[in-house]
Amino acid sequence: MTETLDQPTEQGVSGAEIRLEKVTKKYPNTAAPAVEEFSMTIPAGKVVVFVGPSGCGKTTTMRMINRMVEPTSGVITIGGQDALSLDADELRRGIGYAIQQAGLFPHYTVAQNIAVVPGLLKWDKKRIDARVEEMMDLVGLDPGTFAKRLPRQLSGGQQQRVGVARALAADPPVLLMDEPFGAVDPITRGNLQDELLRLQSELGKTIVFVTHDFDEAVKLGDKIAVLGDRSSIQQYDTPDAILANPANDTVAGFVGAGASLKQLTLMRVRDVQYHTDEVLAVGDHERPAAVAEKLTKAGRVYALVLDARKRPQRWVHVRELAGRQDLSTVGKPVGDSVSVQSTLQDALEAILTEGGRAVVTGNRGELLGTIDIDTVTSVIANVREEHAGDEA
Amino acid sequence: MTAVAEGLAGISETRSFEEKPSVARRSDRIRLFIQPIAVVVIVAAVLTWVLAGDLNANESETLNLPTILTLTGQHILITLVVSVLVVVIAVPLGIALTRPALKWLSPVFLAIANIGQAAPALGVIVLFFLWTGIEGLWAVSIPLIFYTLLPVLRNTMVGIQQVDRSLIDAGRGIGMSASGVLFKVELPLAVPLILAGLRTALVLAVGTATLAFFVNGGGLGELIDTGYKLQLNSVMYVGAVLAIGLALLVDWLGGMAEVWLSPKGASE
Helix, strand or coil: CHHHCCCCCCCCCCCCCEEEEEEEECCCCCCCCCEEEEEEEECCCCEEEEECCCCCCHHHHHHHHCCCCCCCEEEEEECCEECCCCCHHHHHHCEEEEECCCCCCCCCCHHHHHCHHHHHCCCCHHHHHHHHHHHHHHCCCCHHHHCCCCHHHCCHHHHHHHHHHHHHCCCCCEEEEECCCCCCCHHHHHHHHHHHHHHHHHHCCEEEEEECCHHHHHHHCCEEEEECHHHCEEEEECHHHHHHCCCCHHHHHHHCCCHHHHHHHHCEHHHCCCECCCEEEECCCCCHHHHHHHHHHHCCCEEEEECCCCCEEEEEEHHHHCCCCCCCCCCEECCCEEECCCEHHHHHHHHHHHCCCEEEECCCCCEEEEECHHHHHHHHHHHHHHHHCCCC | CCHHHHHHHHHHCCCCCCCCCCHHHHHHHHHHHHHHHHHHHHHHHHHHHHHHCCCCHHHHHHCCHHHHHHHHHHHHHHHHHHHHHHHHHHHHHHHHHHCCCCHHHHHHHHHHHHHHHHCCHHHHHHHHHHHHCCCCHHHHHHHHHHHHHHHHHHHHHHHHHCCCHHHHHHHHHCCCCHHHHHHHHHHHHHHHHHHHHHHHHHHHHHHHHHHHHHHCCCCCHHHHHHHHHCCCHHHHHHHHHHHHHHHHHHHHHHHHHHHHHCCCCCCC
16 A cells, blocks of 8 residues: 555655654563553664664564554554554555565465565556566566576575565565564675665665664664663664764673774775875886886885776885886785775775785776775774764 | 676575475375276276176175165265365364464364264264164264364364464565465465375275265175175175275375375475
8 A cells, every 4th residue: 555655755765754652562461561662753765773682672663663563552653644543454565574584475486475465455467567577676586587486496595585575566665674684694694785775775765674683783774773671762873873972881782892893884985085195107117216216205115006007006115126127027916905885894804914005996996096094093083083972 | 686686696596496305205106106006906806806707696686886886886975975074164163263263262172073083983873873863874974074073173273373473474464464364375385284184084984984884874884794794705805895995096086186286385
């Protein structure tokens, strides 16, 4: 029932805002409520990750949004509409739902699994077929190869892709994901996370994502809600802010060691000021003596040798230049390099392997500059300073 | 589609498409192939041997094609009535007893069905006859329903209960109604077990239908009975072999139904 939910027309956003007000879930025969007076606004088109220890109520909270768990009290609106007044089944047809191990129907083919919700919405067959194909393309599964397969003929990662395709099939403005990548191996999980980010950049859904993996939360979330007992909100902020300045000991404990290292995964080389003052030498043309002179003038000891297309080739020390006729063989080859899209974590890795400066290259491998450890440390220092003021 | 996705899809395609059937499954397949042939060959051999041989007057009175066909027909009819009614009663009952509202009743019904199966079939048939005084088809069918209910009832319940909870959660979560999940997910996935229960029930029914002659229900038991009373071994042979052949054939049909009616992908 996507039609029944308001969809903001803001460019690139097809999601709807979700508001929870004093939402409480109390199970009969239990002393304490599972979720107590939970209030939160989840902005349209953003990924909000609920993260917290097992049993903290994060899944229960998420499941109240599509009323898989009926709230005991409180108000939930999706795109301004009261979710509790709609028929629960119809409400759920307008909300994508992806769970751990995908929950694919084993006796349905991949195509049939994806077609379930459009079928429930009574789309005509042609429209469903077209949509199934579109969805399979979207999640990177070739329809010709996979449409007629049964779930058990797929790998875990492929099943999870189908799960996401099924959740998105009716183009719901809101997507709920309950540890969807919890049961796949780390490499596949990383790929699925990248895929989800790519999808989200195209689709702009409102996504509520539950995980107990803080690193996953940092990678995927526009905002992270760290939840404690009875789903109490410990901190609700951007990953950046939570890493730089955890609100309390619970959050700090959850962030764990290495907050600064995690921070590095959030920033990309293009966001920082890297060095562009290297002494350069284009291998085929310049004489070693001229390069040595340039180095002395600049007060440096290393020059970077490029090829004719400006691609970095070797680092040359000034001492190696003495008595050489040309630059084609001297120096140490450039090893690890990073692109402007690389994270600062990748950059740090390259800096450590290169033992000083790492080369930053553009899309065609051409030199843009270099980055060193001082760049990285000053970025971290800046972020800490920036968030030092905003106590939660 | 990104290059990463393409690469991934390519790599994981190495996962084998056809899984190797287990030894049990292979033996099942061989059995499904050999069983009907064996039945036909043995029954044909015995019938030719008996019918082609010299029969005395007593023997030829029972051992003629019309009589044999009639008795076999009666036997099949009893089996058919019992199995149809068992399915009609036990499957809906089994479904009802797995619904949250009626779950508390399931021990009661399972106990009744257990008692039904534990009691000797002949005792149940005779008791039912003594109570009601009816004879013939229904006098044997109704007690046999009681006797053969358990496998179908229990397997329907277990079949539905063993459906992965996460599938039901997923179904409800994407907006399927409770009945939608029942009919499109739970029941189809329970079909293999329900059919296995039905196969057991069928074999029980076809076997115990040989007792129908006690209450004038006819069936192949009558051949055995006549042969015993009149000391005609040939008649007993034919009755026994036909009863066994019919049971094996029914079991084979049940096996075929399991193979052909189970949804693909439902079992490991």
